[in-house]
Amino acid sequence: MDDKRPKGKRVTINDIARISGYSKTAVSFAFNDPSRISSKTCATILKVAEELGYYPDPLARKFSLQRHESIGFLLPQDIHYSFQNPYIMQVVEGIGSVCQQYGNTLTLIPPINESVIEAVRCAAVDGLITQGMSIEMEILESIRRRNIPFVTIDGIPSSDMPSITIDDHEAACTMMSKVLEYGHTEIAIIGLSEVSYDKHATETIQRARLEGYRKALRQYGLDLNSPSIRLHTTETTLDEGRNIATQLLESDRRPTCVVSMSDIVAIGCILQFTENGIAVPAEISVVGFDNIIEASYILPPLTTIDQPAAEKGRLAAKMLFSIIHGTPPIEKHVTIPHKMILRESLVRI
Incomplete structure (x- = not known):
């Protein structure tokens, strides 16, 4: 075999075909679709390839199969912010676990030159999972023009847009109702920055949650425009939570409760308050949204x-693979149950 090995160049399927005595088509089947040739033929070809030290070219293999064997996750913010949000990383973990089961890679897709539309155009993937996408966003048209399967997590879907979500409106209403029940009326709401897909969408998860807060506030004669209710928005990172907390401490009207749409921001607030001698929850209560692992570790919890x-990530990935493999799920829109976790960071006043 040694005298037949190509000298000084990469081994190709032409070499394997020549030495094994089988056609290039049979060699291709041995690596890409073994069921189309006999087990004896496949074993012979693979043995020759091993002896020659052949490694399949992944790009050539993907071209032959006419698929990328990769799923794309469209990051809602730049990598800098997305990677600092434990909630997003848990979604990635769920998606990645299913990709492993299917023998696919997971491609994380941030904006290209601040353009998510350009990122979608260039993505070498078989399907996309998006975070927080609504039916009116420009990015949706770009995905459809590529005729690429997709599923959205935490989105505002249309009837034909596969989705995995919770009832954000009801969840937010539940949380704000509890805060008000505990006697808090001086409230700072910390919202999320808009996702990078479209800054001008009228339907987003943040707006759904704000409407939930509004519903609860009205039951107490308050509104989002009431003087005692202040709304802030920020990126979902620990440092941004600290920055918001500093602003609240410097304000003329300090809230008795901070209601954050993100746990990691809420945790940043708790750390900053504590470091500035402000007791949580004795002087300021803080509540969050997500129930990331760190939420039970921070003091107070x-x-x-x-x-x-x-679980959202896993369900979205499973749904996407079903669509890719031509077996669309019976249930296109999955709403996962949510619940409020009452811990020590919220007290009555």
Whole structure:
């Protein structure tokens, strides 16, 4: 065999075909679709390839199969912010676990030159999972023009847009109702920055949650525009939570409760308050949204809304693979149950 090995160049399927005595088509089948040739033929070809030290070219293999064997996750913010949000990382974990089961890679897709539309155009993937996409966003048209399967997590879907979500409106209403029940009316709401897909969408998860807060506030004669209710928005990172907390401490009208749409921001607030000598929850209560692992570790433990991020990722990936393989799921829209986790960071006043 040694005298037949190509000298000084990469081994190709032409070499394997020549030495094994089988056609290039049979060699291709041995690596890409063994069921189309006999087990004896396949074993012979693979043995020759091993002896020659052949490694299949992944790009050539994908071209032959006419698929990329990779799923794309469209990051809702730049990598810098997305990677600092434990909720997003748990979603990635869930998606990745299913990709492993199917023998696919997971491609994380941030904006290209601040354009998510350009990122979608260039993505070498067989399907996409998006975070927080609504039916009116420009990105949706780009995905459809590529005729690429997709599923959205935490989106505002249309009837034909596969989705995995919770009832954000009801979850937010539940949380705000509990805060008000505990006597808090001086409230700082910390919302999320808009996703990078479209800054001008009228239907987003943040707006759904705000409407939930509004519903609860009205029951107490308050509104989002009431003087005692202040709304802030921020990126979902620990440092941004600290920055918001500093602003609240410097304001003329300090809230008695911070209601955050993100656990990691709420945790940043708790850390900053504590470091500045402000007792949580004795002087300021803090509540979050997500129930990330860190929410139960922070002191005091964080009151929050539990939404299973990793499970969302798993269900979205399973749904996407079903679509790719030509067996669309019977249920196109899956709403996962949520629940409020009452911990020590919220007290009555």
